[in-house]
């Protein structure tokens with residue numbers, strides 16, 4: 001490469017005298033004998049042509065088709081990770097990588113390694129993570145209809161609805177990351193959901209994430225992706241990392257609707273031109289009880305995330321600062337007490353009637369609901385407090 005050529009690539013000169021490599025191209029590989037040689041050669045060629053001090057690390061998932069030997073022969077450093085999974089392979093590759101920057105790409109010829117300098121330029125410019133966007137440049141036959149129009153848009157859309165990352169193609173496999181950010185990202189998932197985890201963790205840590213359009217080519221060899229199993233693993237990951245959407249929101253909506261129905265029935269309010277009675281009240285009670293339970297589970301999930309997983313959620317932090325164990329105990333106690341009072345009124349009336357027949361079903365359901373909800377709030381408050389014990393965060 002001439003000096004003039006190097007000057008056209010800001011930030012990519014004078015690597016030879018640095019003890020640290022500028023880039024590690026990490027390629028995960030599971031039985032990719034058809035492609036791996038070509039991928040490694042392409043990546044090494046790009047580094048050489050652009051004068052970038054770097055290495056190619058192939059994270060082999062214990063392939064049984066000779067992929068590791070082929071990769072080694074082509075000039076890659078090979079690390080073997082016997083535990084299967086896209087995430088497992090990458091975690092092993094990251095551990096072995098020595099470059100200041102890491103560029104990631106599949107071992108299937110879908111991505112063009114000539115894009116490496118472009119990814120590096122963004123990182124040199126200050127980005128912490130750079131992600132390709134395949135969706136506008138998918139070559140014919142590169143992505144099945146189901147993934148192109150359903151799986152990828154739905155999963156990326158849902159991911160952004162929950163985590164607001166602003167990344168259009170959150171599952172693109174060609175990306176780059178500053179290696180020094182890895183401890184902060186604390187990635188741990190082992191399967192395809194690793195792609196989601198990287199983006200979500202980076203967004204939660206407020207890292208500088210950038211994206212640009214790249215081309216997506218048809219794959220060589222057999223795909224390792226299982227549409228439904230891997231799609232579900234992404235979805236499951238998104239849900240379990242967002243207690244607000246999994247528990248708090250649906251729980252609060254159920255409890256609110258339940259409470260409104262209960263008030264309407266007990267206060268004899270006319271809605272839609274008729275009065276609502278016992279059956280509606282039973283449905284309302286069910287929603288109120290289940291909703292309370294789901295919200296309580298969500299609070300415990302938040303507490304677990306905060307105390308054991310170093311998660312931060314501004315809403316939960318505000319709640320923690322405002323309310324203590326005793327607030328929950330008093331609230332739960334008062335709700336249950338109200339239920340017992342109503343139950344006592346019914347019993348007194350029954351005694352009054354000389355233990356005769358009673359027609360207080362509506363009040364009885366109300367009393368039962370209040371007692372259950374009160375007890376739930378009371379004991380959930382204790383559980384929340386227990387979850388904070390270890391870190392001395394008990395409130």
Ligand SMILES: Nc1nc2c(ncn2[C@@H]2O[C@H](COP(=O)(O)OP(=O)(O)OP(=O)(O)O)[C@@H](O)[C@H]2O)c(=O)[nH]1
Nearest residue numbers: 028029030061084085086089106107219223224225
């Ligand atoms: N799915 C999967 N991929 C692995 C595993 N270990 C390594 N890989 C590599 O991870 C990369 C991604 O897998 P692909 O089969 O290309 O999945 P994909 O890119 O989502 O789907 P395609 O569009 O069909 O390529 C490939 O380079 C695989 O060889 C594993 O256990 N499971």
Ligand SMILES: [Mg+2]
Nearest residue numbers: 106108110173
């Ligand atoms: Mg692929």
